[in-house]
Amino acid sequence: MNDLFFLFLILMSLTPALRQQILEARRAQIMRQLEQKRGSRVISLIHRQETVSLLGIGIHRYISIEDAEEVLRAIRLTDPACPIDMIVHTPGGLVLAAEQIAWALAQHPAKVTVFVPHYAMSGGTLLALAADEIVMDPFAVLGPVDPQIGQYAAASILAAVRRKGSAQVSDETLILADVAEKALGQVEHSVRQLLERKMPAAQAARVARLLTSGVWTHDHPLRVEDVRALGLPVSTDMPPEIYSLMALYPQPTRMRPSVEYVPLPYRSDRPAGKGQA
Structure with a gap:
């Protein structure tokens, strides 16, 4: 009986790792299919919570220095004549890491395409701005x-100091305002330089x-x-492989799913569309 119990514990401890290995193998297969289809190097930067432990604890993820190191390594391993396709799904992250990746993408000689299947906020947007x-x-x-x-927000800190006056706020707030002013200038400068590669200088400064x-x-x-209104080159021709890849980054397991549906493509003959009986 004890042997069966310990065997059960071993299987339970190995199952998450085995499941993760299967997911990673399927991701690599889809990425390779996309590379062969487009003749490119595919790099993914996808931040979702995944159940990676026996207790099902989700990990909050964002663009980190480690991410920058891995992306820069992948770019160095890519021939200058080979296009880069980067799949970005992230809430953002460290400015330093995002800028490192953005400039590495911007300076790659071949075409760089950034795919955004759902959202790329903050630092993720910075990566999109670096793409062709x-x-x-x-x-x-x-x-x-x-x-x-x-x-x-840095802009909000400065706005608060302007409204109250520097004499009415604490020294700590004044220090934060000084840092905020520098941060705004630094990020605006970087964004303007990225944009000047694809639009006139005056327009780049405005955007x-x-x-x-x-x-x-x-x-x-x-x-x-x-x-598009900002003058950036945007397409909505998303390869189906990217949707398949995103499905292999599961959110943490819950007792009851928040969203449920029949996971099949529906044609126009079923179910009835808007305005149809």
């Missing part, structure tokens, strides 16, 4: 790239100011038509 072409799902979004100082100055909240969604 952005491919978004029709309902995918990008976002502003205004810097954040701790839990506050960089709009994206970095806190005109919108940090989570404001920029849809396909909004991105």
Whole structure:
């Protein structure tokens, strides 16, 4: 009886690792299929919570220095004449890491395409700005790239000091305002330099100011038509392989799923569409 119990514990401990290996093998297969189809190097930067332990604990993920190291390594391993296709799904992350990746993409001699199947906010948008072409799902979004100082937007810190006056705020707030002002200038400068590769300098300066100055909240969604209005090259021709790849990055297991549907493609003859009986 004890032997069976210990065998059960061993199987339970090995199952998550085995499941993860299967997922990784399927991801690699789809990425290789996409590379062969497009004649490119495919790099994914996908931040989703995954159940990676026996207790089912999800890990919050974002663009990190480790991500930058891996992406830069992948770019170095890519022939200068080989196009790069980067799949980005992220809430953002460290400015330093995002800028390192963005400049490595921008300086790759062959064409660079960034695919956004769902969302690429903040630092993820910075990567999209570095691409020669952005491919978004029709309902995918990008976002502003205004810097954040701790839990506050840099632009909001400066606005608070202006409204109250420097004599009415603490020394700590004044220090935060100084850091915020520098951060805004640095990020705007980087964005403007990236954009000047694909549009006139005056337009690049205007768009960089709009994206970095806190005109919108940090989570404001920029849809396909909004991105096009900024003058950026955007397509909605998303390869089906990318949707298949995203399905292999599961969210943490819950007792009851929040969204349920029959996982089959429905044709126009079923079910009835809008306005049909």
